[in-house]
Amino acid sequence: MKKLYSNKPVIFSLVLPGILVFLFAVLAPICLSVYYGFTDYSGMGEAHLVGFDNYVKLVHDSAFGRSLLNSLFLAIGFICIQHPIAIIVAAVLDKLQGKAEGVFRCIYFIPNVISVAVIAYLWKFIYNPDFGLLNNVLSAFGYQGKINWLSQQNAIWSVLVVLIWHGFGWGMLIYYTGIKNIDPVLYEAASIDGAGWWTTFFRITLPLMKPVIQINVTMAIISALKQMETVYLLTNGGPNNSTQFAANYLYQQAFKAFKYGYGNAIGVVFIIICILATVTLNTIFRDKQKA
Amino acid sequence: MKEKENKIGKVVLWIVLIAVAAIQLFPLIWLVDFSLGSSNEMFTNGLLIIPEKIRWDNYVKAFVDxxxxxxxxxxxxxxxxxxxxxxxxxxxxxxxxxxxxxxxxxxxxxxxxxxxxxxxxxxxxxxxxxxxxxxxxxxxxxxxxxxxxxxxxxxxxxxxxxxxxxxxxxxxxxxxxxxxxxxxxxxxxxxxxxxxxxxxxxxxxxxxxxxxxxxxxxxxxxxxxxxxxxxxxxxxxYSSNYAVQFAVMALTAAPAVIVYVILNKHITKGVAMGAVKG
CATH class of the missing domain: 1.10.3720.10 (MetI-like)
Incomplete structure (x- = not known):
């Protein structure tokens, strides 16, 4: 057994495909990005090494700063708006027995399986000032103005709404699974002691959900950092960079502004920020769990 | 007293669930609704339309083109x-x-x-x-x-x-x-x-x-x-033909939604297992 399980050529053959994929599709592009990040390459012609010029420029680039602030805004929006609703809905859904439970759970998740391409175009129509659904809803309530939902002031909120709507089912489902894993005996005990719904929710459900909440919060922050596709189609970072995000910005710089080198420098910083954020969040939550 | 409270609680519970379901689904219902009309019918004040004639040809165009x-x-x-x-x-x-x-x-x-x-x-x-x-x-x-x-x-x-x-x-x-x-x-x-x-x-x-x-x-x-x-x-x-654009969006979303609704129990389980561990 021992001999068989430590056969080097066999081990090598088993991990080789995984390692090849990693080297070719993850490590190689990162190395190439690091190289191009030090050049003034435009996408065509020759690349010249320019040292840390791109990175110095990046520090003073207000659009990049705006991108990071927007990610922070999204993360706060997810945590303060989407997640409380998702937890409450999950807790309410858990109380429901029978067929309705499955039906509602299914409905909440439907937007999640639809392509961002469809979602972004659909919401473009919903936000349309002339015939969009949102202004029609407002006028049904008696408001007659035509609001431009994608203007510089409103656009980031509109993006947040789309993302909360699209991702709601996912967050809800994870909380729902967490709640299902809570021992029903605890609820019975609480009900014998005469605890009402809110007391049970705050004293039993929420505290026991702590690990699940931590996972969900981590995922919310990371996805806020990585946001690109919805914004790319809905506003493409505009108007005036008010909905800019790091991934979208590096793409624009490389392929629209023909600053391929600069785009790669943004990419390198972006990767570092994502890794730091993941590691930091995991460390914070792990320490807390031990304590 | 306790029973009355329970009843009110039940009603609130259902209102919450239905309201969230409506928000999640209504944009999609709106999409399908307008995809069956003509582009001119979009400029109404109502939330939904009853198409004068159901235009399946929007979907034919979407499917082919x-x-x-x-x-x-x-x-x-x-x-x-x-x-x-x-x-x-x-x-x-x-x-x-x-x-x-x-x-x-x-x-x-x-x-x-x-x-x-x-x-x-x-x-x-x-x-x-x-x-x-x-x-x-x-x-x-x-x-x-x-x-x-x-x-x-x-x-x-x-x-x-x-x-x-x-x-x-x-x-x-x-x-x-x-x-x-x-x-x-x-x-x-x-x-x-x-x-x-x-x-x-x-x-x-x-x-x-x-x-x-x-x-x-x-x-x-x-x-x-x-x-x-x-x-x-x-x-x-089809930049000016909105109804056909709606049809193509509905059509593109359809395969994933249909498969999800059919397999929703398994998919839910899979996602729950995967996401909680990941």
């Missing part, structure tokens, strides 16, 4: 291949790192899972260069390689957990019977992992089915383009 079948075929083919590769590669690597005895197992395992932290979109620029240099743009590899690469870390992570939980006795018995490692991996371990394979497959599918950023960067001809492109390329062609 949106290249629906071609893109659907590509999506199914590429995603199926990606799922198969991710499952096989991650089972092999996870087994080697989890069960077999060698010095670097911890290091390799961490390395392969590390990919989860890398933002996909940061690799768009360098990968475009690499694929152009190797003449891989506009081939199926330009999608397959990154799809596998960015789903593998999660697959590997989940499989490692699942393999860890398997009892070792079966493998020991297999070794006694003279089984080689490859037979142990593919004939003994893999069948035991069925539910886990379903989870990995569902997560991989959900990750990649709707992906279009890489596809629109690495592909310029329609040969291998996937389903989101019926929407992306259609809007230019």
């Amino acid at each position: 949106g290249n629906f079948l071609h893109y659907l075929r590509n999506s199914i083919l590429i995603n199926t291949l990606a799922v198969i590769l991710v499952v096989i590669i991650s089972i092999m690597a996870a087994f080697a790192c989890q069960r077999m005895k060698w010095k670097l197992n911890g290091f390799v395992s961490t390395l392969l899972v590390l990919g989860m932290m890398i933002p996909i979109h940061a690799t768009l620029l360098p990968n475009y260069k690499i694929y152009s240099a190797l003449h891989l743009t506009d081939t199926v590899w330009a999608l397959l390689i990154p799809y596998v690469a960015f789903s593998m870390p999660q697959g590997m992570f989940l499989m490692t957990g699942f393999i860890q939980a398997l009892p070792k006795e079966l493998e020991e018995a297999a070794v006694m019977d003279g089984c080689g490692i490859y037979r142990i991996v593919f004939q003994i371990v893999t069948p035991l992992l069925k539910p886990s394979i379903a989870t990995v497959a569902i997560m991989t599918f959900l990750n990649n089915w709707n992906e279009f950023m890489m596809a629109s960067t690495y592909l310029s001809t329609p040969t291998w383009k996937t389903l989101p492109f019926s929407v992306l390329e259609f809007t230019g062609e």
Whole structure:
């Protein structure tokens, strides 16, 4: 057994495909990005090494700063708006027995399986000032103005709404699974002691959900950092960079502004920020769990 | 008193659930509703319309001019291949790192899972260069390689957990019977992992089915383009005919929604298992 399980050529053959994929599709592009990040390459012609010029420029680039602030805004929006609703809905859904439970759970998740391409175009129509659904809803309530939902002031909120709507089912489902894993005996005990719904929710459900909440919060922050596709189609970072995000910005710089080198420098910083954020969040939550 | 409170509670409970369901579904109902009318009917003040005549021809246009079948075929083919590769590669690597005895197992395992932290979109620029240099743009590899690469870390992570939980006795018995490692991996371990394979497959599918950023960067001809492109390329062609645009959006969303509704119990379970662990 021992001999068989430590056969080097066999081990090598088993991990080789995984390692090849990693080297070719993850490590190689990162190395190439690091190289191009030090050049003034435009996408065509020759690349010249320019040292840390791109990175110095990046520090003073207000659009990049705006991108990071927007990610922070999204993360706060997810945590303060989407997640409380998702937890409450999950807790309410858990109380429901029978067929309705499955039906509602299914409905909440439907937007999640639809392509961002469809979602972004659909919401473009919903936000349309002339015939969009949102202004029609407002006028049904008696408001007659035509609001431009994608203007510089409103656009980031509109993006947040789309993302909360699209991702709601996912967050809800994870909380729902967490709640299902809570021992029903605890609820019975609480009900014998005469605890009402809110007391049970705050004293039993929420505290026991702590690990699940931590996972969900981590995922919310990371996805806020990585946001690109919805914004790319809905506003493409505009108007005036008010909905800019790091991934979208590096793409624009490389392929629209023909600053391929600069785009790669943004990419390198972006990767570092994502890794730091993941590691930091995991460390914070792990320490807390031990304590 | 208690009973009355219970009744009020029930009503509030239902109101909350129905309100959220309405918010989640109404935009989609609106989409389907307007896709069956004519473009002129959009400029009404009502929330929904009752089309004067139900225009199925919007869908015919969407189906034909949106290249629906071609893109659907590509999506199914590429995603199926990606799922198969991710499952096989991650089972092999996870087994080697989890069960077999060698010095670097911890290091390799961490390395392969590390990919989860890398933002996909940061690799768009360098990968475009690499694929152009190797003449891989506009081939199926330009999608397959990154799809596998960015789903593998999660697959590997989940499989490692699942393999860890398997009892070792079966493998020991297999070794006694003279089984080689490859037979142990593919004939003994893999069948035991069925539910886990379903989870990995569902997560991989959900990750990649709707992906279009890489596809629109690495592909310029329609040969291998996937389903989101019926929407992306259609809007230019019919820019003033909104009703047909709505039809193409509804049509593009339909396969995933239909499959989800049919398999929703399994998918929910898979996502729950995958997400809580991931």
